[in-house]
Amino acid sequence: MRTCLEMGEKFGELSKKNQKITVEHTSANPNGPLHVGRARNPIIGDTISRIYTKAGYDVETQFYVDDIGRQVAILSWGISNIPESELPTSDRKKIDHELVRYYQEANRRMEADEGVADGIKKLMKSIEEGDENTLRIFSENSDKVMLGMKESLERLNILHDSYKTESSLIVDCSVDSALSKLEGLEQCEREDNALYFEGGEHKIFLTRGDGTSLYPLRDIAYHIWKAGRADQLIDVLGEDHKVHGMFMKNILEALGIRPIPDIIFHSFVSFEGKRMSTRKGAYVTLDEIMDLAHERARDEVLKRRDDLSQDEVEKIAEMVGLGAVRYNIIRVQPEKPMNFKWDEALNFQGNSAPFIQYAHARAFSIIDKWGGDETKLISEADLDRLDEEGEIRLIKKLAVYPIVIDSAAGLKAPHIIANYAYDVSAQFNQFYRDYPVLKAEEKMIERLALVKASKNILSDVLNILGITAPEYM
């Protein structure tokens, strides 16, 4: 515990590894707003990045933008061919919400009308032929939707360090160079001039018969590119990419590329038993749930505080509401299926973010009321005097923090951090109930030191979860 106090926020930080890790996450098709089904990916990716940073690695997070794929082609066709007057009104004034209407309507028309399908095919073809005008249109549309997604992610405290567009891999010939490497592989063969990789009983097609690239090839090019810039790669992918991921690793291995990515697969968040779909418009958007969480949190704040300014109320509502959303998703192992339920996502009690935030606020409040010199706690406290059961239990809980970081990183299991945060909070709340601090007959300094150490860890662990630690709530 002395170490914990002396190190402050640095406690739990593992030795510097001098290793660069690139974490790829989110990488959602820029065709519309992020929905809750997709939100699991960025939350896992961002948390794992923060865990690795804490574990001593140099982490870069990256969003792989599919700006030339079919989804953007459909979106672009819609934007160029459908007048806004033929669309339903947008559910909110936000660029990704507005543009997704074109995507959805284009999908509808594509199914009903072969001419539309052909139009979209034509777009795909010209992008593959390197038509600069089409590329410009695609990137513009993709950028616009990305703007909206970034805004949503930022609100959730998720920022990518870099973005890599698929088109850039074609333009700089990374795809061509990957292709020539692959052609030399004995597992690669051609069928009607289309190159494929033979893996078990599966054929993974890398190019079309006309020589244009397919997603697996471009993804390999991307990973070769990434491998040249990092010591370790982590990808966060949905479970629908399992086969793809496995073959990509095999292919990279066959090419002798290193590092091979470690892939964290997560299952989807379904809604009312069904998978969410951007195309069909069957989803709850991330924006929607963030707004609702904020509102719910505001109600809760107002229920118990009448002494705060409106500004303060809104600030707390944002911290608490969004914390609840992030926590609810990260607390469960990635591979477990989740069924989205409003009352769980907006749960503010028990195993939830507000519970942890509340413990932090309590700890902060004690230190704040005391108002002394915190640095003195380290030198003046005789920590051996903290020998009562509840004190010892809390100290032990705090002490394992570095081990928790290490195993969460090693197992690539962000939910371990969430569970730990809950455990510390529960233990702190029991300590809070059983042992007076400021009114302690003796041991006040010692207990203050323990409160301070708890507060440090709580705020640090919340930070790893990307959740704000409030000073009061």
Add this chain to the structure above:
RNA sequence: GGGCGUGUGGCCUAGUCUGGAUAUGGCGACAGCCUCCUAAGCUGUAGGCCGGGGGUUCGAAUCCCCCCACGCCCGCCA
């Protein structure tokens, strides 16, 4: 049909890699606790043949085999 994953009280969940003693918590329900540092808290009660069956073992939620249910994938889409 094949591959991968998931299955733990009414609901959600930890533990499964690395087997160990009465299986972890939460929500909900019920019963309590604010003259005392924030009750978004705390305490107690009820609720579980750990999907089913077989096996390995002194010992299995955990390892092996079979089966069942659910999800994802099985395109010259991504």
